Amino acid sequence: MSGTPITLIGAAVGQAVVGLGILVFGAVGVVYVVQGNAASLSSSLALAAVLVGGGGFLCYFAWGLVRRNEKSRTPVVLTQLFALPVAYYLWQSGSPALAGALAGVAAIVLFLVLSPPSTAVLYPDTTRRRSAG
Numbered sequence: 001m002s003g004t005p006i007t008l009i010g011a012a013v014g015q016a017v018v019g020l021g022i023l024v025f026g027a028v029g030v031v032y033v034v035q036g037n038a039a040s041l042s043s044s045l046a047l048a049a050v051l052v053g054g055g056g057f058l059c060y061f062a063w064g065l066v067r068r069n070e071k072s073r074t075p076v077v078l079t080q081l082f083a084l085p086v087a088y089y090l091w092q093s094g095s096p097a098l099a100g101a102l103a104g105v106a107a108i109v110l111f112l113v114l115s116p117p118s119t120a121v122l123y124p125d126t127t128r129r130r131s132a133g
Helices: 006-035 041-066 070-092 096-113 116-122 124-132
Strands: none
Touching (some): 006 041, 006 116
């Protein structure tokens, strides 16, 4: 793992936090279904499956950043860009603490994954060509 910049590791940690949070919400949904507290069994199971699957994918992309896989960068950037409007609507619905945390994590992950050290590690050929020409 030597040579992986702290910016990329930080972005991976932030992405993993978001992914694990979504996994937890999915697991809570499964618990509600098992306990019989769900209003609609089919829609609750579908939502729980989407949340668990989506959270798993987000964690997988975080792992891809740790492994310096350039194909993980776009899903991470898109995830954080989608998180910003979600944070806005959380704020509007009366959850300012959750909204602030989500927006903060999204902004930090975007900054870290788009920073020059992360870009240099994920796309070494592109950065070499720019500096040579």
